[in-house]
Amino acid sequence: MMTSLEMWAHLGSIVTGLMFAWAVPQLRMHIEGYAHRAMGHINPYVEITFPEYGGERLERCEAYAAIQNYLSASASARAKRLKASVKDYRSLFLSMDDNEEIVDEFGGVKLWWSCLIVSRNSTISFYPFSENRRFYRLTFHRSHRDLITNYYIKHVLAKGKAVAANNRLRKLFTNNPSSNWHYYKESKWSYGAFEHPATFDTLAMEPNKKREIMNDLLKFQQGKEYYARIGKPWKRGYLLYGPSGTGKSTVIAAMANFLNYDVYDLELTTVKDNTELRKLLIETSAKSIIVIEDIDCSLDLIGQRKTKKQEKDNRQEKADPVKRTEIGGEGSKVTLSGLLNFIDGLWSACGGERIIVFTTDYVEKLDPALIRRGRMDKHIEMSYCCFESFKVLSRNYLGVKAHPLFATVRQLLEETKMTPADVAENLMLKSDDEDEEACLERLIEALQKVKEDARKKSEEEKAAAPEATAARAMAEKEG
DSSP states (O other): OOOHHHHHHHHHHHHHHHHHHHHSHHHHHHHHHHHHHHHHHHOOEEEEEEESEETTTTEEOHHHHHHHHHHHHHHHHHOSSEEEEEETTTEEEEEEOTTEEEEEEETTEEEEEEEEEEEEEEOSSSSOEEEEEEEEEEEEEGGGHHHIIIIIHHHHHHHHHHHHHHTOOOEEEEEOOGGGTTSTTOOSEEEEEOOOOOOTTTOOSOHHHHHHHHHHHHHHHTOHHHHHHHTOOSEEEEEEESSTTSSHHHHHHHHHHHHTOEEEEOOGGGOOSHHHHHHHHHTOOSSEEEEEOSHHHHSSGGGGSOOHHHHHHHHHHHHSHHHHHHHOOTTOOOOHHHHHHHHHSGGGGSSSSEEEEEEESOGGGSOHHHHSTTTSOEEEEOOSOOHHHHHHHHHHHHOOSOOTTHHHHHHHHHHSOOOHHHHHHHHSOOSTTOOHHHHHHHHHHHHHHHHHHHHHHHHHHHHHHHHHHHHHHHHHHHO
16 A cells, blocks of 8 residues: 555656646647547537637638627627727727627527637747737537537628628728738738718719719629629729829729728838739728829839830939939839739739729820720829819809809810819918908919910910921931
8 A cells, every 4th residue: 555655756756747748749739639529528518719810821810800890789788898999089899808708699599709818929930029819719509519500600790791891990001111011910001090071072073074983983893793704803993194183182082982992002112022012912901992193103114115215314314313212112123014913913813892093193104004904994084174173163162053253264264274273272261251252253363374374385485496496407417
C-alpha cells in the first residue's frame, strides 16, 4: 500500500507530465482534441462559432456583420451589458458587449448567443502586434441541429442584411498609404460619412442630358441578370470631361445620392505599383462608385505611347523642377497597362455593381485606349452654363423661377462662356441687405465683363496674326 508521501510524489509526477505536455503545442492540440471528443459524448449542446475575420486575406466576414446587426435589434432589450456607438451624430447603435450572452428563440427552440473576444500577442513577426479576435458563438441542443443549420442561420443572415440596408450610412473612402498595409486588419481604405447634398434636382445641367444620365444609371442598377446573360462584369464606366468649374464633382455626388452608393476616391499618386492598385480594387465593396479625378494630372499615363518628338519634350519638362512637380506621380510605378487592367481586366470582375468614373479638364490628352467604349462606356461633356442650367441655379440660390431680367441673362449666356460655378457665385446672397434683383444684376454685370474681355482678346489675336504668320514663314525658310 502506497504511503501518503509516495502518493504525493506520484501525483507530482503526473502534474509535471501534464504541464510539460501542455507546454508543447503539438501535444496540447492532441489533449484538447481528446478532451473535446470526450465532452461531446456527455454534453448534449452544439456550438457554432462565427469569427469576425477569416479567409486567406483576413477580410471581415459578412456573416459576422449580419449577425451583429441581427443581434443589435434584441440586444438592447435582453443583454445586461451593451456597447453604444453613434452614427451620423443622430442615431444610436447598441450591440452586445464583449463576453456577454443573450437568449434567442426560433420555432419554439431556445438558443444562446455569446460575443467572445480572445487576445493574442504576436512576437514571431517582423512587425510585432497585439490583436483581439472577436467571434460570435451560437449554442443549441443537438436535437435541433437540422432546424438551426437549415433554417435559423439563414433567417439570421437575411434579417441582419435587411437591418444593415435600413441603417446603412453611406461612406466616402480614400486609399491609405501602403506602408501600413502589413498590419493585421489594417484597412487599405479610410472613410468618413458621405454627406454631400447634391441631387439631380439641384444639378445645373440641361434637362435632357440629366434625364439621359438618370435613365442610364437606373438601367445599370437593375441590370444584374442582363450583364450575366451577355457575359460582361456588372460594372460601368463614366468619363466626365469639360472645363474646371462645370460641375464634374457635383455630378458624381448626385450619382451617389441617386443610387445610394458609397464613393471610393482613389488617389493614384499614392499607389506604388500595379499590384497595389489591384489590391485596392479587391477591397472595394459592391454598390459603389470608384472615382479618379483629374486623371490627366494623376499620373503621366499619357506619356506611355508618345512619338519621339513628344518624348524629347517630355524629357525637357521633367528636367524643369517646376514642371516636374506639376506632372506628379514620380514615386508611383502604376502603368497605363495596369490601369487598363484595373478598369477592364480579369480583376475588374471581382465583385459587382460598381461604377468607375474618370474626370478630366483635357480629354484630348488621354490615351484613346483608356477611354474607349467598354472601359469608359458613357462620355459626358460638362459644358459652360446654358439658360436651362441658369434657371436651376436661380431656383436653388434665390428661389426665383421667373424674373424680368431673365431675358437679358439668356441673351448674354448665348454670347459668352461662363461656368456654372461662376454663375452660382454671382447668384449667391452675400448679405441680408441683398435681394434677388441685386444678385441678378451682379450676374449680368459679370457676364458683360466676360463678353468684353473676350472681344478684346479676339481683337488682339487678330492684330497679332500677321506677325505670327510672318514669323512661322521665316522659321520655315531658315529651316
